[in-house]
Structures are given as structure tokens and as C-alpha cells.
Amino acid sequence: MNPARAVLGWQQAIGAGQVRTTTAELLRAGTATFATQAAVVAVLAPTSPAQVAACLRIAHAERVPIHPVSRGLNWGLGSRAPAVAGAVLDLSGLDQIVDVDEPRATVTVEPGVTFAQLDAFLTGRQSQLFLPTIGGSGQASIVGNAVERGHGIGPNPRRADAVAAIEAVLADGSEVRTGFAGATTFSGAAAHRHGVGPSLAGLFLQGRLAVVTRMTLHLERRPEALTLFGGRIGDGPALAGVLELLRPMLLDGSLGRSLFTVWNRYKYAACRQSYPWEAMRGEVPLDLAAVGTQPDWLFTGALYAPSVAHARVARHALANLTGVVASFRILEPEDPEFHRAAPKFLGTPGPDNLRSMYWRKPRGMPDSPEPERDRCGVLQLCPLLPMGGDALPAIQDIESLALAHGFEPQIGFDCTDPRTIEAFVTLSFDRDVPGEDERALTCHDAILNSLDQAGFPPYRLGVQSAGWQRKDSDRQQILIDRIRTVLDPHGVVV
Numbered sequence: 001m002n003p004a005r006a007v008l009g010w011q012q013a014i015g016a017g018q019v020r021t022t023t024a025e026l027l028r029a030g031t032a033t034f035a036t037q038a039a040v041v042a043v044l045a046p047t048s049p050a051q052v053a054a055c056l057r058i059a060h061a062e063r064v065p066i067h068p069v070s071r072g073l074n075w076g077l078g079s080r081a082p083a084v085a086g087a088v089l090d091l092s093g094l095d096q097i098v099d100v101d102e103p104r105a106t107v108t109v110e111p112g113v114t115f116a117q118l119d120a121f122l123t124g125r126q127s128q129l130f131l132p133t134i135g136g137s138g139q140a141s142i143v144g145n146a147v148e149r150g151h152g153i154g155p156n157p158r159r160a161d162a163v164a165a166i167e168a169v170l171a172d173g174s175e176v177r178t179g180f181a182g183a184t185t186f187s188g189a190a191a192h193r194h195g196v197g198p199s200l201a202g203l204f205l206q207g208r209l210a211v212v213t214r215m216t217l218h219l220e221r222r223p224e225a226l227t228l229f230g231g232r233i234g235d236g237p238a239l240a241g242v243l244e245l246l247r248p249m250l251l252d253g254s255l256g257r258s259l260f261t262v263w264n265r266y267k268y269a270a271c272r273q274s275y276p277w278e279a280m281r282g283e284v285p286l287d288l289a290a291v292g293t294q295p296d297w298l299f300t301g302a303l304y305a306p307s308v309a310h311a312r313v314a315r316h317a318l319a320n321l322t323g324v325v326a327s328f329r330i331l332e333p334e335d336p337e338f339h340r341a342a343p344k345f346l347g348t349p350g351p352d353n354l355r356s357m358y359w360r361k362p363r364g365m366p367d368s369p370e371p372e373r374d375r376c377g378v379l380q381l382c383p384l385l386p387m388g389g390d391a392l393p394a395i396q397d398i399e400s401l402a403l404a405h406g407f408e409p410q411i412g413f414d415c416t417d418p419r420t421i422e423a424f425v426t427l428s429f430d431r432d433v434p435g436e437d438e439r440a441l442t443c444h445d446a447i448l449n450s451l452d453q454a455g456f457p458p459y460r461l462g463v464q465s466a467g468w469q470r471k472d473s474d475r476q477q478i479l480i481d482r483i484r485t486v487l488d489p490h491g492v493v494v
């Protein structure tokens with residue numbers, strides 16, 4: 001690896017102003033919401049796919065690893081920081097909304113396009129379409145979120161299911177396209193995910209095999225009748241009952257296009273308030289009684305119906321829950337709460353959940369949150385669980401391990417797949433407290449390993465678990481390694 005020669009090459013190829021090497025820039029790029037080790041040698045800011053290709057060609061020749069980030073707001077999973085020493089490829093300068101196909105409900109974007117940007121664009125042209133936003137920042141990247149197979153707040157929340165054609169640059173600088181991108185003349189072909197023959201799109205999602213420079217995604221249509229609902233489920237066994245009840249409803253499609261989200265009380269509390277240091281007399285973890293509540297489960301969601309008549313049918317199915325949950329409420333459009341809550345279910349990002357990153361910070365969340373700068377501690381885990389009551393032992397394991405290590409287990413998940421749950425678990429802490437970084441990482445690893453051993457592997461990994469080894473299928477790993485050897489023999493894309 002020759003970083004000095006690579007820096008010279010990058011300066012010549014894309015201009016010295018787009019190759020940042022000041023100590024402040026490098027430190028900022030290498031700082032996450034937890035302790036990181038890898039040094040950043042340069043931040044490269046290309047503004048076109050051709051410049052991306054030039055950066056990669058040089059990295060390939062000089063054997064310098066490159067970590068692509070689209071917006072770098074991968075909070076709890078690494079932010080912009082790489083897993084190994086190398087350059088950060090900042091793609092925020094490629095920020096064009098290339099195309100919106102209103103009749104076929106697709107959008108093609110570059111990596112720098114944010115959720116807020118697309119939402120403003122679609123709203124501005126009075127589009128009937130929206131892209132489910134995230135609970136994280138509206139300034140996060142749509143492509144970054146999709147590449148990591150994130151989740152949106154809307155029907156079909158699993159982002160990877162919305163991904164169609166991809167354009168990417170390989171480690172040697174060559175460009176590739178998946179599906180039918182660029183291969184046909186008719187509008188809509190780019191919406192076809194697979195193309196003909198082996199489907200390649202999957203290689204570039206969590207692949208670390210190429211840099212994605214353009215992506216087409218399916219959009220959602222705004223519903224004629226939006227129904228919002230929420231309530232309290234109750235304790236763990238009550239949660240198991242709800243999951244069992246929901247599974248056949250999801251298989252049957254009784255709720256139509258819908259979103260059903262479950263949070264535990266710790267997540268709910270962290271999104272709404274700061275840690276009650278006074279009531280807890282400075283002790284951790286939180287005793288929920290100190291905030292006047294108990295460890296229970298809550299739900300919120302939406303029904304996206306094409307007519308009032310369809311909504312009535314879905315609401316009737318939803319009413320099955322009333323017998324098993326502790327409380328149940330439908331928000332009617334005339335309720336002011338409906339108007340406060342509705343935008344986030346229709347693609348408009350909001351700041352509500354960001355507060356959870358500042359949960360343990362004594363001064364709470366500032367007006368312009370920047371968790372890396374503010375020394376927020378956030379670690380996320382993403383375990384795959386079964387959809388049903390048999391998820392409960394794993395959930396209880398997460399809760400007891402987190403609490404035993406002194407952290408609140410903030411757990412959330414969507415119930416939209418009748419077979420599996422992709423859960424998200426957040427540990428929030430204060431990096432300014434001595435020893436907290438180490439304690440939080442120990443807790444994170446204990447949960448990751450315990451779940452993995454019990455048969456609940458992660459479906460998404462952050463930089464903090466880059467060394468995690470899959471145990472489920474050696475053969476799958478061997479094939480991935482063989483593909484990597486061909487596409488990126490020097491391991492440049494990381």
C-alpha cells in the first residue's frame with residue numbers, strides 16, 4: 001500500500017481541492033458513535049461516475065483500500081469510518097435525481113440524494129408517489145440506506161425489495177449495470193430488478209464489491225385513505241400473542257398495504273425524553289418505574305388503502321387485535337395528532353427518533369445534532385428473528401444482557417413479513433463517561449454472540465462487527481470469496 005503516491009494520483013485525477021487531507025477532515029471522517037481504530041488517509045470527493053472510476057483505478061494500482069459513503073450518516077453502524085485503514089470516498093457530490101417515472105412509480109438517483117431532497121422534489125411537483133423515509137436523519141442517503149438493506153417507514157419497509165437496476169464501478173474502475181439498465185429503450189425496463197440470467201443486483205447490496213453510482217428504486221403510491229393506529233401491547237407473553245395473531249393476517253394480506261411497528265418501552269422513552277438522571281440518582285440502567293411506567297411493548301402503524309371501502313375492510317381485520325392488546329386506538333383524520341404523525345408515514349423525514357442518540361447526554365439534543373461531534377455513543381445491532389411467539393426467548397436474551405451490562409435495550413421491529421423479523425436494537429451511551437466506549441462494545445459483542453449461538457444471526461453488520469464470521473454456510477462464504485477474488489483481487493473496496 002502506497003497512500004502518498006495514491007494521494008498524488010487522486011489529486012491529479014480529480015483535482016487537489018477534492019482530495020482532503022487536513023488532520024481535522026481525516027479525524028472527522030474516522031469518528032463514529034463508538035470507538036474506531038482505522039486511520040483515514042484521505043477523503044475523496046468525486047463529482048461524477050468518471051471521477052469515481054478514476055479514484056478506484058488509482059486505489060487499485062496502489063493497493064489502498066477505499067470505503068464508499070454516500071452521506072455517511074450510518075449512525076450506530078460506523079458513520080463514515082472505515083473498518084480498515086484507507087481512504088473514504090465521499091459520494092455526496094453526486095446528488096442528482098436523474099429520473100422520476102410517475103406512471104410506473106420509480107425513481108433513479110445518485111448516491112448523494114437524501115430522503116429530504118427526494119421528498120421535497122416529489123412534493124414540489126405534486127407527485128402521487130413517495131419513498132418511505134427512515135427514522136434516522138432526513139439527510140441520510142437513499143442509496144446508502146438501500147445498499148445496506150435498511151428499512152423505511154411505509155408499506156414494503158424492507159428497502160432492498162424496492163431496489164431495481166443498479167449502476168456501479170468495480171475496483172479496477174470498470175463500470176457495470178444490473179438488470180436492464182441501459183439495455184432497452186422502453187421506459188420502465190430499469191424497474192426490472194433481475195434482467196435476464198443470474199440476478200446481479202444482490203451482489204451490490206451489502207456486497208463491498210463495487211461503488212454504486214446510480215440506483216433505480218420502486219416508489220409507493222400515496223393512499224386515498226390513510227389510517228393511523230397505535231396502542232400498548234403489554235408484557236412479553238402479550239407480545240408473543242400479537243405476533244402469533246399477526247402472522248396469518250400477513251400471510252392472507254388481510255391488512256392490505258400496511259405497516260405494523262413494535263417498540264419496547266426503552267426505545268419509546270429514549271425517543272421522547274432524556275435519561276432521568278435525577279430520578280435515578282445518577283444510576284444506570286434505567287429502572288422504568290422511575291419514569292412512572294413498566295417494561296412493556298407498544299405498537300404503531302398505518303393502513304394504506306386505495307379507497308375508504310378498502311380501508312374499512314382492513315380496519316375490520318385490524319380490530320382482531322383489540323382482544324389481545326392492552327389498549328388500541330385509531331387516529332381519525334380530524335384528530336390533530338393524525339396531522340402531526342401522518343407525514344412520516346408518507347415519506348417526510350422528522351427529527352423525533354434522533355433524540356434517542358442523546359438519551360444519556362446530560363444536555364440533551366442540540367438544535368443541529370451531529371452525534372459524532374457531540375460524543376454520543378450509539379451502537380446498533382440487527383438480529384434476524386422468527387416471526388411469531390418463538391421470537392420471545394431471543395428478545396428476552398437481548399433485554400437481560402443489555403441491562404446486565406448497564407444499558408437500556410432499545411428494541412424495535414416491523415411486522416410486515418409473515419416469516420421473519422428484522423429487528424433493530426440500539427444501545428445509547430455517553431462517550432464522555434470514562435470507560436463507557438469499552439463497556440458498550442463489550443455489551444454489543446455479548447448480545448451479537450449470544451444471539452448468533454442461539455441461531456439468530458445478524459442480517460446487517462456495522463463497522464464494529466466487521467470481523468464477524470458467518471457460521472451458517474461455509475459454502476456460501478467460499479463462493480463470495482471467489483467472486484471477490486475476481487472482482488476485487490486486492491480488496492480495495494471495503
Ligand SMILES: Cc1cc2nc3c(=O)[nH]c(=O)nc-3n(C[C@H](O)[C@H](O)[C@H](O)COP(=O)(O)OP(=O)(O)OC[C@H]3O[C@@H](n4cnc5c(N)ncnc54)[C@H](O)[C@@H]3O)c2cc1C
Binds near residue numbers: 074079148211
Ligand atoms: C436514531 C436512529 C434511527 C435510525 N433509523 C433507521 C431506519 O429507520 N431505517 C434504517 O434503515 N436505518 C436506520 N438507522 C441507521 C442509519 O442511520 C441509516 O441506515 C442511514 O440510512 C445510513 O446512512 P446513509 O444513508 O447516509 O448511508 P451511508 O453512511 O452513506 O452508507 C452506509 C454504508 O453503505 C455502504 N455504501 C454507502 N454508499 C455506497 C455506495 N454508493 N456504493 C457502495 N457502498 C456504499 C458503505 O458501507 C457505508 O458505510 C437509524 C439510526 C439511528 C441512530
